[in-house]
Amino acid sequence: MDIERFKHQHVEILDGIASLREFAHAGIKEHAYEIARAVVALSTVVKLHLAIEDRILYPALQNGPDARLAEMGRAYQDDMKGIANAYIAFSRRWTAAAIIAEKAEQFRAEANVVLKTLHGRMQKENTEFYPAIEAM
Structure with a gap:
């Protein structure tokens, strides 16, 4: 199975997280507009x-022939539901620069949790899930 598209999207997602981290470190209030655009x-x-x-x-x-991969896929999909819901709620809440600037510390706290979780998931897929798929 060709998963290059998924791997490329992971690079984009990890780059996006890194960009948000850089803006936050440089100052959330000062970079609220850039943060909103990056979100x-x-x-x-x-x-x-x-x-x-x-x-x-x-x-x-x-639907494939490998029962181990089918189960791994089910587990990854189930696990992602909670991560996805948390990220989507985060992204809906933080799209306006004025709100980000006004609630900078709340943004920082939520971003630290949600983006750390998303980052960890991308890394887990890159090191465990995708290699297993490519090995089949």
Whole structure:
């Protein structure tokens, strides 16, 4: 199975997270506009990635001949639901620069939790899930 598209999207997602981290470190209030734009851009990639995984990757694995990969895919899909819901709620809440600037510390606290979780998931897929798919 060719998963290059998924891997490329992971690079985009990880780059987006890194960009948000850089803006936050440089000053949330001072970079609220850039942060809002980065949240919107990241959300576009994340939502596309989730949709393609749900419509193509997971069904292909679950209907494939490898029972171990089918189960791994189910587990990854189930685990991602909570992560996706948390990220989508975060991204909806933080798209306006004025709100980000006004509630900078709340943004920082939520971003630290949600983006750390998303980052960890991308790394886990890159080191465990995708290699298992490519090995089949």
